[in-house]
Amino acid sequence: MLAESYTPSRRSMRELDSAGEETDNQSQLSCGSRGSRLGRGYYGYLYNPVTPRKYYYPSRNYTVGAATTEKTIPDPSKTEAPSAPPELMSFIERQEDYIEQLEKESKFCREELATLLNKVKDVISENENLHERQKSKLIKSVFEHLETETETETETEPRKVLKSPKKSKRSALIEGPPIVFESRISELEAQLTQAKIDLKKSQDENDSLRKKINDGTVLDSVGYESYRKQLDALQKEKDSLQETVRQLQNTLALIKDKENDTVDKVKRSLDIAEQAQYEKNAAETEIRRLKDELERQHLKLRDAISDQSRRIADERSAAERRYTQQIEQLTAELGVQWESTNKLQLEMDKQRRENSDLRREVAQKQALIDDLKKDMQSKIINLQSDIGTTGAEKSALEQQIATLQMANERTERQYKQEITRLETEVQSLRQRLDRADADLIHSRRENLRLNEQIASLEKETALNAAISDERSKTPRTPDTIALPPPKADSHDREKELTSMIRDMENKHGRKFSNYKLI
Incomplete structure (x- = not known):
């Protein structure tokens, strides 16, 4: 049905060539077009693009053998629209627009040729009139001079x-x-x-x-x-x-x-x-040449139209073959899509199993984190004991400094002879003071590091408390592992540590100011 609806109707060449004048077959087929597309070499022109539109193809009569039967082909826009591919319809519309454009161009060429012939006729008539005027002027001047000659002779x-x-x-x-x-x-x-x-x-x-x-x-x-x-x-x-x-x-x-x-x-x-x-x-030779050129253009246009119709038929058959191939290809792609969906379902099951394994690994890592927390607490206790020893050393140094100051005062008042010895002792005391300052700086660094560790431990304890609250609210499953509850006296211990650190810092600050004064 689709091939028959787009087959061009055949017309006899004898019927078209029976006009008797210089006519063109395409001129009657295209309803009055008078030219060809190849006339652009002589005349330049502008044209508006043709907007594509839907076309209605009327019914045609087809003969099969000796018996003639009429087949009424319905409107392709109504019956063939679902089956016809849009590429074929757009291609046919473009070809029809191209044919209309050829008709317009041929009409324009014929109009230009008519205007050119009119201009040539005007030039010829103007030349003839010019010759006539020249002859009449010459004859008139001769007669006037003859009359003047007779008048002069009589006078x-x-x-x-x-x-x-x-x-x-x-x-x-x-x-x-x-x-x-x-x-x-x-x-x-x-x-x-x-x-x-x-x-x-x-x-x-x-x-x-x-x-x-x-x-x-x-x-x-x-x-x-x-x-x-x-x-x-x-x-x-x-x-x-x-x-x-x-x-x-x-x-x-x-x-x-x-x-x-x-x-x-x-x-x-x-x-x-x-x-x-x-x-x-x-002008006559140009007219003859233009007539010959027009005949050649007509022949070329007829050949182009026949080639175009043959090309349209070939492209229509090729489009039908492409349509069937696309349908087969789509069915094959649909089967491939079903297989891919089954594979994706299997992949999803595999991902679920991997998620359960990852959850078990997370529980194991959480237990490892708890062990690390216990180790950190033991290390913190050791560091606190080290801080106590440094505080004792610092107090001993303070006592020694006080005794040295008292001895220095007494020796300054009583014994001026021992100034040199005291100076040496002062130097030794200054060296000890430098060592004490270095120890103090080291203890401050340790204090800062311990403060950072304490802050991280506080964060971990808060996180553990939040996790324990969530777990206490949610029911336990066999996959989850219960963590030990936090100790009750951790907060009191932290307060004691902070107070001890502050006292030590205050003492060291006062001693350092005394050393500077000395």
């Missing part, structure tokens, strides 16, 4: 050749089209040569007249006035001719500059047209 007929026609022609030439520049330049050069010839003639006439005036041939009054007027007129004409020559030269320079500018503009327009044609060809 120059009734006017004179030297003054106003040249100005109108200059303005027309400045605004003239590049097509009639050569004819205008030739006309202006002819006019310039004619003006130079006229200027040369007038200069020759002027020189001849000046020579005649210098020779005195024309000095009559009537002829002189007429020559003067003629000379002034010639001078004015000369100035006007020079002015026209300068204007014609300037006009010629402007026309040449204008011609160069127009030639540059024509070259730029031709370059722009060639660049636009080149870009158009490049």
Whole structure:
């Protein structure tokens, strides 16, 4: 049931490929996806992660032999949920999310391709419009210059050749089209040569007249006035001719500059047209390449989808095998756990027996501790006797010191001759006093050690008293051993010892102070 519910439905390739256009099989299977995952090499994009969700797999029809029977597969989330492992369900959900992500990516790639095609079309249309505008501007400028040329020709007929026609022609030439520049330049050069010839003639006439005036041939009054007027007129004409020559030269320079500018503009327009044609060809080749790339991506996507479906089927069968193996492994582990629990029960019984043995050992050690306490008490008695002997020695020393002091006083009053002997005796007494101090220090150390032992014995007696109280309250068992009760006079004996030690310390303190005074 689980294998049949997750088997992908088969569709005929003839039905999918019957669209007639550049379509993809996955595009119809995935409800409108237009691209593949491999398009990331050309376009970068961002996408939101898809949240996993449960899927419902509808019933499918299966054919067995010649007879066709319909099998309704129930919802796997209701019937197959207990038997299906969670790993298989999560793996199937991840695969479905991956397929959805592939569909989204293919759709995004198709949208990007459509936008790229639109941009290429816009660039091509813009280039065509630019060419049309350039052509229209060129034709318009030609017609305008032709019209200005006809207007200048009609205006120059009734006017004179030297003054106003040249100005109108200059303005027309400045605004003239590049097509009639050569004819205008030739006309202006002819006019310039004619003006130079006229200027040369007038200069020759002027020189001849000046020579005649210098020779005195024309000095009559009537002829002189007429020559003067003629000379002034010639001078004015000369100035006007020079002015026209300068204007014609300037006009010629402007026309040449204008011609160069127009030639540059024509070259730029031709370059722009060639660049636009080149870009158009490049865009067409790019479109063809993108179409081929899209076909390759479609083929790769179809292969990837077929591989993915085959891989899903293999992984589903492998997951089923793993599920059965896990069940067998769990049954084997359960048997091992039962064996381990039995072993632990045996270990617990063994621990109980060991605890009883340890209790017996504790009772034996307690008896040994009692014996050690008795030995300590005997040692304490011996130490007390030693303390009594040291006290007797100390009293004897005190008596000797008193007699020596009295003898010293008597000898100081009566016999000054025996000062040296007494000094030697004093030295001997000081040595004895040092020995007595050393003995006193040793006795104090022994006293401190005995105090520590007494404190430890007091603690032990208190502990024994508490243990005896607890044992008196609890009933006796055969495993427990009764301890001897503490002695009644131990407390009185301890008080006597402490009082004796204090008296000895007071005596030794007084004697030591007397020794220091001496």
